[in-house]
Amino acid sequence: MLVLHVTIHVLPEHVDAFRAATLDNAWHSLQEPGVARFDVLQQEDDPTRFVLVEAYRDADAPAAHKETAHYLRWRDTVAPMMAEPRRGVRCTALTPAPLG
């Protein structure tokens, strides 16, 4: 299974707004048929750092996600909140248990 792993560093003054916008995006993304997981993790010792772990059921699902209204709204809302460009890495899940 394809997992997109996104590391994000936000400006301190935008942490609360980023959390709210990202949880909204996560909730809507979980309704997409191609999305098995959409986890939002916040680093304990530095709350300006987040990780999104997005598990997709098929190869077309990431592109479909990027066309949704909730993704586009999130992308535009959080753009000015970034401390540095976010970094996405495509991974293959090897886990013995199924994701989702």
Next chain:
Amino acid sequence: MLVLHVTIHVLPEHVDAFRAATLDNAWHSLQEPGVARFDVLQQEDDPTRFVLVEAYRDADAPAAHKETAHYLRWRDTVAPMMAEPRRGVRCTALTPAPLG
């Protein structure tokens, strides 16, 4: 929920052995009552890079995990396979859907 997020970079000649040892550890870890998830992700464009996403049900579970025979076996087996020290970051899961 506490999520331990571990990034790992292995030497190219040890990728297959690292995968095997880590999947063994993941399978056994998923039998621990305190472990909700133990995902093993391998980076698509650089297969020497892995991420473990370990979700724990309570604050004591990570310490309990580190005392298990399968963790200690994994730790000793993979120690000589590392290209650089692995990096663990403690995170809080904010995700709207429950993990596990």
